[in-house]
Amino acid sequence: MAVTQAANKRAGSPSAPGRIQLERRSAPALDETEAVFDVENAEVFYGHFRAVRDVNLKIYKNQITAFIGPSGCGKTTMLRTFNRMHDVIPGARVAGKIHFHDVDLYGPEVSATEVRRRIGMVFQKPNPFPKSIYDNISFGPRVNGVSNKAELDTIVEKSLRSAALWDEVKDRLRNSALGLSGGQQQRLCIARTIAVEPEVVLMDEPCSALDPIATARIEELMRELKSRFTIVIVTHNMQQAARVSDRTAFFTAELDSKNDQRTGILVEYDVTAKMFSNPSDERTENYITGRFG
Amino acid sequence: MSQSVLHPGLDLRRKRSWRSTKSLLMSVLMGLSVVAVLIPLIAVMYAVISRGAGVMFASFPEFFTAEIPMISRKAGPGMGPAIVGTLLATGGATLIAVPLGILGAVYLHEYGGTTKFASIVRFMTTVMTGVPSIVMGLFIYLTWTMKFGYSAFGGALALACLMLPVVISSTEQMLRLVPTNLREASYALGASKSRTIVSVVLPAALPGIVSGSLLAIARAAGETAPLLFAVGAATAYNPHLFTEANTALSLQIFSNATSSFVAAQERAWGAALTLMTLTFMLTVIARIFTARFALKR
Numbered sequence: 217m218a219v220t221q222a223a224n225k226r227a228g229s230p231s232a233p234g235r236i237q238l239e240r241r242s243a244p245a246l247d248e249t250e251a252v253f254d255v256e257n258a259e260v261f262y263g264h265f266r267a268v269r270d271v272n273l274k275i276y277k278n279q280i281t282a283f284i285g286p287s288g289c290g291k292t293t294m295l296r297t298f299n300r301m302h303d304v305i306p307g308a309r310v311a312g313k314i315h316f317h318d319v320d321l322y323g324p325e326v327s328a329t330e331v332r333r334r335i336g337m338v339f340q341k342p343n344p345f346p347k348s349i350y351d352n353i354s355f356g357p358r359v360n361g362v363s364n365k366a367e368l369d370t371i372v373e374k375s376l377r378s379a380a381l382w383d384e385v386k387d388r389l390r391n392s393a394l395g396l397s398g399g400q401q402q403r404l405c406i407a408r409t410i411a412v413e414p415e416v417v418l419m420d421e422p423c424s425a426l427d428p429i430a431t432a433r434i435e436e437l438m439r440e441l442k443s444r445f446t447i448v449i450v451t452h453n454m455q456q457a458a459r460v461s462d463r464t465a466f467f468t469a470e471l472d473s474k475n476d477q478r479t480g481i482l483v484e485y486d487v488t489a490k491m492f493s494n495p496s497d498e499r500t501e502n503y504i505t506g507r508f509g
Numbered sequence: 510m511s512q513s514v515l516h517p518g519l520d521l522r523r524k525r526s527w528r529s530t531k532s533l534l535m536s537v538l539m540g541l542s543v544v545a546v547l548i549p550l551i552a553v554m555y556a557v558i559s560r561g562a563g564v565m566f567a568s569f570p571e572f573f574t575a576e577i578p579m580i581s582r583k584a585g586p587g588m589g590p591a592i593v594g595t596l597l598a599t600g601g602a603t604l605i606a607v608p609l610g611i612l613g614a615v616y617l618h619e620y621g622g623t624t625k626f627a628s629i630v631r632f633m634t635t636v637m638t639g640v641p642s643i644v645m646g647l648f649i650y651l652t653w654t655m656k657f658g659y660s661a662f663g664g665a666l667a668l669a670c671l672m673l674p675v676v677i678s679s680t681e682q683m684l685r686l687v688p689t690n691l692r693e694a695s696y697a698l699g700a701s702k703s704r705t706i707v708s709v710v711l712p713a714a715l716p717g718i719v720s721g722s723l724l725a726i727a728r729a730a731g732e733t734a735p736l737l738f739a740v741g742a743a744t745a746y747n748p749h750l751f752t753e754a755n756t757a758l759s760l761q762i763f764s765n766a767t768s769s770f771v772a773a774q775e776r777a778w779g780a781a782l783t784l785m786t787l788t789f790m791l792t793v794i795a796r797i798f799t800a801r802f803a804l805k806r
Binding site: 299301304306328329330332333334336337339341343344345346347355356359360405408409412 | 622688690691692693694695696697698699700701704708709712713
């Protein structure tokens with residue numbers, strides 16, 4: 217594992233030796249685009265409980281990065297460090313280095329609202345506001361200072377079109393968003409997220425509450441959105457990770473014998489094609505082939 | 510047919526068991542409780558309507574507009590000044606207690622949380638709920654009426670003291686019911702905490718906040734004791750909120766009903782029906798108002 221992480225740490229440098237060269241051969245097109253996030257030795261605590269430790273990885277621009285792993289391994293916890301969603305949980309604390317481009321996300325002068333304006337999030341359960349469809353989409357732009365009616369109209373239409381929802385809802389924009397189906401609600405939440413033109417979209421198991429058809433639509437949508445946004449997705453569904461992602465990070469939980477706590481660790485992070493065909497770590501292979509988790 | 514011919518073991522008929530008996534028993538008990546609650550409600554409404562309607566419609570519009578007879582043994586309308594007094598005192602109390610109560614609840618739930626100060630405020634709110642209304646009246650008498658004299662505003666202050674804890678605790682309950690995922694959705698779009706509270710949390714909790722406030726207003730409109738010391742006993746119209754003695758429907762019900770003259774007692778019934786109608790109308794108006802906020806599905 218130490219080898220894997222050390223390799224990941226060097227993944228950004230052009231002269232990285234060892235496994236990275238192998239990676240280059242297997243998927244040259246994916247390699248070394250600009251890194252959006254650079255994570256070094258990240259740890260997350262809830263009070264005294266250490267939920268995740270020693271995470272080292274880089275998230276690359278205009279790629280879909282999937283976090284997979286068994287329940288309780290810290291995937292979602294790790295995802296929420298990227299837009300400082302832990303700030304609203306009392307007692308939650310993040311340690312280590314998490315850089316967004318070259319800015320320390322947890323620097324003393326960084327505003328969480330400024331961070332979230334650039335790094336949006338789609339949640340596990342569709343969570344539209346109990347407002348109209350129009351007001352759901354225009355909420356973000358309004359919060360960020362857009363008040364011109366015509367401009368808002370344009371943003372609403374554009375966002376709904378990007379989320380492949382426009383044709384279904386264009387005649388009832390003033391109706392409550394709660395009247396939509398689960399799949400439509402989740403696409404509405406995606407439209408709401410991209411309405412503020414973030415650079416990154418974080419998705420926390422966005423399809424776990426949806427049926428296979430709605431899931432397929434969201435996956436298709438993700439592939440379309442990839443050209444405009446960097447996407448990080450947490451998923452329990454390995455097929456989904458294999459289908460949509462460019463890179464995959466496998467997390468697992470490790471029992472600490474000293475205090476009997478289970479802490480999440482990053483086992484392996486690589487190009488998806490390699491992760492699912494020829495993983496370097498035995499634990500990854502066991503998980504992917506269904507022998508564990 | 511709930512019993513199979515082909516498969517003798519297959520019998521889907523309802524079987525009598527202790528569980529089904531218990532279910533029946535509980536249903537009967539619940540039905541009885543509903544009746545027990547409805548009996549006094551219907552009895553009160555019947556008594557007030559049957560005895561008040563005659564008085565009210567004997568002199569139809571005048572009952573609501575005419576001044577209160579100075580000599581209470583004389584028969585005849587009206588309750589006009591009392592209606593105005595009740596609207597002034599209750600309206601004033603609402604303007605004081607509802608905004609203050611909502612702000613207090615927002616502080617307690619969104620900012621205070623489990624801090625020591627918030628816990629003390631929450632505890633004091635509970636204590637305040639238990640203070641007898643006449644004590645609130647005395648408190649306002651000492652702090653306000655002794656200095657500034659009788660006025661509808663004194664009554665409004667006393668009623669506001671009674672409404673405040675009700676508004677705070679009901680609003681806090683409603684804020685607690687707003688799901689975390691709505692707040693998170695708002696934060697994730699770059700909204701600040703205050704913006705989230707104003708644009709997401711409060712609108713989502715609005716129907717519940719309105720219901721809680723209405724309950725407090727309806728209770729306040731019928732309060733007599735806190736007004737006894739603060740409002741005075743006028744019989745003429747006084748549209749001023751801050752000056753001169755005023756009156757209220759509840760005060761008129763009290764003074765007329767305890768009078769030994771039949772004419773006065775009749776007027777008390779009329780005033781009771783007027784108060785009930787007023788509260789009912791208020792509730793309906795507020796419901797329509799909140800329904801306009803609700804969206805079509």
